[in-house]
Amino acid sequence: MVMSRDEVFEKVKDVLVDALSVDDDEIKPEATLMRDLGAESIDFLDIVFRLEKAFEIKVPREELFPAENILNSSELVSDGKLTEKGLAELRERLPHTDLTEFEKDPDVNKLADLFTVEAIVNFVDNKINAN
Amino acid sequence: MRWIWIDKFIEFRSGESAVAVKNVTLAEEHLHDHFPGFPVMPETLCIEAMAQTAGILVGEAKNFEEKVILAKIKKAVFFDYVKPGDTIELHAKIDSITPEAAGTSGKIIRSDKLIAEIDLMFSHIDQNLAGKKFPKENFVFTGTLESLLRDVLLSSASSIKEGKEQH
Numbered sequence: 001m002v003m004s005r006d007e008v009f010e011k012v013k014d015v016l017v018d019a020l021s022v023d024d025d026e027i028k029p030e031a032t033l034m035r036d037l038g039a040e041s042i043d044f045l046d047i048v049f050r051l052e053k054a055f056e057i058k059v060p061r062e063e064l065f066p067a068e069n070i071l072n073s074s075e076l077v078s079d080g081k082l083t084e085k086g087l088a089e090l091r092e093r094l095p096h097t098d099l100t101e102f103e104k105d106p107d108v109n110k111l112a113d114l115f116t117v118e119a120i121v122n123f124v125d126n127k128i129n130a131n
Numbered sequence: 132m133r134w135i136w137i138d139k140f141i142e143f144r145s146g147e148s149a150v151a152v153k154n155v156t157l158a159e160e161h162l163h164d165h166f167p168g169f170p171v172m173p174e175t176l177c178i179e180a181m182a183q184t185a186g187i188l189v190g191e192a193k194n195f196e197e198k199v200i201l202a203k204i205k206k207a208v209f210f211d212y213v214k215p216g217d218t219i220e221l222h223a224k225i226d227s228i229t230p231e232a233a234g235t236s237g238k239i240i241r242s243d244k245l246i247a248e249i250d251l252m253f254s255h256i257d258q259n260l261a262g263k264k265f266p267k268e269n270f271v272f273t274g275t276l277e278s279l280l281r282d283v284l285l286s287s288a289s290s291i292k293e294g295k296e297q298h
Contacts, residue, residue, distance in 0.1 A: 019205075042202040042232065046252055049227040049234045 008055075008125045009117075015050045016117065019043055029118035039115075051120070057127050062093075064123055071108060082106035096122035135275060136180050137221060140283040146192040148224040151184040151279075157215035172213035174247075177239055178204060181249040185223035185235040187276060189253050192228055195272040198265060202232065203252035211246050213239075219246065226250075231258040 003011075013027040020037050033039040039047070048059050070076050070093075076086030087106055091099060097119045102110060142150040155172050157163075162170040182201045190199045213219055223237040232254050239247040256265055 042252055042254060045229070045232045045254075046203060046205060046234065049252075052227065 003125075003128060005121065005125055008128070009121050011054055012051070012117065012121050012124060015047060015054050016120075019046045019050055027117055029116065029121065031117050032113045033115040033117070033120075034112040037117075044115075047120070051124060055124055055128055057124070059127075064120070071111070077108055080108050082108065094119070096126055135183070135279065136176065137183050137279065140184075140187075140280055141220075143188075143191075143280065143283045146225060146228070148222070149184060149188040150223075151180070151187075151221045153180050153219050153221065155213055155215055155217045155219065159215075162215055170215050172217075172219075174207070174209050177209070177213060177219075177247055178207055178249055178251075180219070181221050181223060181237045181239065181247075182251060184221040185225075185237055185251055186253060186271075187279070188223050188225060189228065189233040189235065190272050192225065192233070193255070195269065195276075197255040198257055198269055198271045199233075199253045200256050200271065201251060202254040204249070205234070205252060206248060206250040208249075209247045211241075211244065213241065213246060217241050231255055 009029070013024065016022065016027050016033075016037065017024055020033075020039055020043060022037050026037060031037055033044070033047075048064060051057065051064075052059050070082070070086055070089055073086070076083055076089055082090060087099075087103060094114065097114055097116075099114070102114060137151040137153045140149055140151045142148070155162075157170060161173065161176075165171065165173050186199050186201065190197065218241065220240045221237060222240060223235050225233060226236050227234040232252060234250070234252050236250045237248070238245060239249065256263075
């Protein structure tokens with residue numbers, strides 16, 4: 001399946017509108033799933049299931065939303081901030097996400113802001129157009 | 132005591148789909164107030180009936196070893212009232228299932244007429260992301276379910292074996 005990035009965005013938008021009961025115009029590339037769109041933890045799984053169906057792909061959950069495992073490790077988190085090792089781990093697990101801003105102050109509370117609409121579009125775009 | 136809101140299963144395909152039946156009666160006291168002179172089954176309780184049907188289907192798929200909790204109502208659309216005397220069929224299907232959760236889609240049908248479409252998500256709460264701990268005992272699936280599944284098990288070659296729900 002070859003899709004343009006705009007087509008991927010439109011389809012991701014439909015998924016998020018349905019999964020989070022938000023309006024079309026709230027889905028902007030820079031919108032964060034939790035803060036801007038009100039997603040809760042179960043919504044992330046709902047989004048994964050819906051993406052799999054909409055794009056006919058397999059989405060191992062830790063690939064798209066891998067931060068939870070990082071939070072549980074004392075080696076990767078210290079004083080509420082990601083350590084150098086934690087950041088390296090995050091970079092490896094989120095190759096589709098721009099971490100430049102986050103790295104300036106790697107507060108774990110800001111991890112949620114990394115899950116943007118754009119990050120999902122990047123992920124899906126990569127997944128379907130790489131195959 | 133568990134609050135059971137479906138009467139029995141009439142079809143059960145392990146890990147795939149199930150159909151349960153509920154008979155609605157004016158002996159259910161809440162119908163006297165909902166509404167006086169116009170008794171209709173509350174739509175929230177239609178969702179509960181679907182949650183029990185789909186929840187047992189999801190639980191059986193993992194041999195009743197997981198604690199299956201309703202986590203999200205993805206969709207609930209109603210096309211007609213359910214009234215005393217009605218027999219409703221709850222058709223549930225597993226769309227996705229992972230170690231952490233499951234998504235189901237369902238239809239409520241009365242005499243071949245579509246009454247509602249209800250899609251749900253369930254969490255396997257011992258696998259929760261926050262690492263929270265819950266009591267070891269499976270408080271979701273207790274022996275009470277046996278009677279619901281008994282008839283359908285006798286009449287079909289379902290994969291459920293006796294005693295699994297005792298875990």
